[in-house]
Amino acid sequence: MQPIVVLSLGGSLVNPGTPDGQYVASLARVLRSTKYKFGIVVGGGKLARKWADAARKKGASEFEADESAIDATKKNAQFVIDILKKDVNRVPYNTFEQAREHSKKHRFVVMGGTIPGITTDSDATLLAECLGAKRLLNLSNIDGIYNDNPVRNHNAKKYGRMSYQQLIDLAGKNDLRKAGTHFVFDFLACKLIARSKIEAHFVHGKNLLDVRKAIEGRQHGGTIVK
Template sequence: MILAHLPFGAAMIIILSVGGSMVNPGKPDQAYISSLSQIFKNSPHSFGIVVGGGKLAREYAEGERKKGKGEFWADLAAIRATKENAGLFLSHLRGICCLNICDDFIQAHDALQKHRIVLMGGTIPGITTDADAALLAECIGAKRLVNVSNVDGIYDKNPAAHKDAKKFGTLSFEKLVSLAQVQDTRHAGGHFIFDMLACKLIARSKIESHFVSGKNLEDVKNAIEGTRHNGTVVR
């Protein structure tokens, strides 16, 4: 059942996919987490926040590979890292956030009936937290998703490797899928703009999606509100 009402008089339910590198680039960035949390506190909206694993997930996954374990076990280790990163928000959102890190989409759906904010990490091996965020958006019927990462939008090629990379201001769902097609390696802790499954999910449900740099908090706020920002809008 899609959520029939919004708790606490919230205007919308917004889904965020927050890159793990933003909150834990090597050690937890409590100042950044506090600043991002303040945006959520000051907003009238409800939030489903899915947090990635970043460097910690890559380290955990590689640790499993060094033990001779396969990608399933690397994924499980990476999921553990995502939940640890999600837990970093709890002390900053006390009083308005469900105090349990939700393990699945139905649990998050139900928690949003009682709380203005719910937190998730990864769910099952084989999919990224971007796909988890897209699935959560579908589960609760959210109309807007915001991807917060260390990249300031979607480019036609990797901007870190190509100085002539072009950033898109707006994209169709179809174009996003075609761009993701060459970047989805399915390796735990890999670098995606937004993996293929996530792209197809937001496309089939026509979920307006905003891609912004987490370093620009004004852009994050504007993306949440659906107003103009310096990133990329997919619709």
């Protein structure tokens, strides 16, 4: 049976302001060059933050802001589907059960967000559990996990390896549970990978050499959690 790897693909990579078809096509070539099947959950990025903020300004609740952000993730997911083209679902699935059935016969399954209050990182981890994947990649515009925000603090330390508990402790200090805000991996997702012992790799999504190494479970320039 072909092994499965799940990707939590950051929306800011897919759509940093406008959809980046060149990047998604390059990533698709890397994925197709491996022996693996893939479950891909696409985030909302800037688009989700924009929509969630707009909803709040109109008096929306956090639940409703989450719904707006989820719509953004599905638009980004559809863009990824359109570029993959072959051996993939035609529209983003809304449930993990749909994704599991599709993955039995196809190489790629793509989703956006699912329900309010759940980030796409948690969705990706739940998809990994559903599909029986033992490796998950978090692809973002940050090249690993740091002890502080590396954008604001240039002296922040990057971890090469972490335990599940170290990641849970760090996420617990930074996860605001609010649509449009972001820590590299949310608290619930951290707890989920720990309970199922899913090996997690955090790499910069545009470093395609590191992406390939992470897919294969090899050492790379990002962070490995296990």
